[in-house]
Amino acid sequence: NAGVTQTPKFRILKIGQSMTLQCAQDMNHNYMYWYRQDPGMGLKLIYYSVGAGITDKGEVPNGYNVSRSTTEDFPLRLELAAPSQTSVYFCASNPRDRENSPLHFGNGTRLTVT
Amino acid sequence: AQSVTQLGSHVSVSEGALVLLRCNYSSSVPPYLFWYVQYPNQGLQLLLKYTSAATLVKGINGFEAEFKKSETSFHLTKPSAHMSDAAEYFCAVTLYGQNFVFGPGTRLSVLP
Numbered sequence: 001n002a003g004v005t006q007t008p009k010f011r012i013l014k015i016g017q018s019m020t021l022q023c024a025q026d027m028n029h030n031y032m033y034w035y036r037q038d039p040g041m042g043l044k045l046i047y048y049s050v051g052a053g054i055t056d057k058g059e060v061p062n063g064y065n066v067s068r069s070t071t072e073d074f075p076l077r078l079e080l081a082a083p084s085q086t087s088v089y090f091c092a093s094n095p096r097d098r099e100n101s102p103l104h105f106g107n108g109t110r111l112t113v114t
Numbered sequence: 115a116q117s118v119t120q121l122g123s124h125v126s127v128s129e130g131a132l133v134l135l136r137c138n139y140s141s142s143v144p145p146y147l148f149w150y151v152q153y154p155n156q157g158l159q160l161l162l163k164y165t166s167a168a169t170l171v172k173g174i175n176g177f178e179a180e181f182k183k184s185e186t187s188f189h190l191t192k193p194s195a196h197m198s199d200a201a202e203y204f205c206a207v208t209l210y211g212q213n214f215v216f217g218p219g220t221r222l223s224v225l226p
Contacts, residue, residue, distance in 0.1 A: 004157070031212070040123060042204060042216040043158075050212070058213070090157055099211035100146040100165055105157035 006106035023091030031094040032074040118217035133192040137205030145207040
């Protein structure tokens with residue numbers, strides 16, 4: 001059981017380039033999330049999805065886009081990368097079978113924009 | 115709106131000493147509370163969660179946390195630190211299980 005899988009693990013982008021961070025889960029979880037982690041700031045929610053075809057903005061959505069065409073996949077798109085998007089990105093999923101169901105995290109993608 | 119504070123961005127303890135990592139929350143109603151641990155270059159792993167069945171919650175690796183409603187706290191403790199406990203620890207809250215709010219994290223160092 002792979003859980004939540006993120007690719008790539010590392011990426012360096014030049015300013016203005018675009019890329020897609022991939023996230024897939026094999027647990028049939030309806031809820032999926034993208035967070036960014038910056039030192040001393042904890043995790044900030046970028047976007048989330050409550051099911052295929054449904055997405056919504058989180059706390060810091062500017063500069064990002066998402067789609068959710070299947071239950072398994074939740075890619076995060078960066079258009080026109082900026083240095084402020086240098087961060088570690090985590091994808092998470094949640095079965096939401098009860099209100100205190102925990103998040104299940106991938107191992108992250110470390111992105112540097114120069 | 116919910117918020118989480120973790121007192122001390124970095125805590126150092128000696129091996130075998132008590133570990134105490136602090137978490138306080140602000141919420142209009144009692145939230146669900148979680149502690150996660152992050153080892154270097156890894157994602158976050160669930161350490162324990164508050165379920166309202168008991169105020170003292172036991173988690174993995176000998177950690178436990180006590181929910182104190184009057185103090186709006188959910189501090190994490192372990193009686194005896196081990197070198198393998200060195201990691202970053204995050205407290206998180208959610209009201210209804212949809213959106214989670216994380217604290218800024220506390221980095222735990224364990225000295226030999």
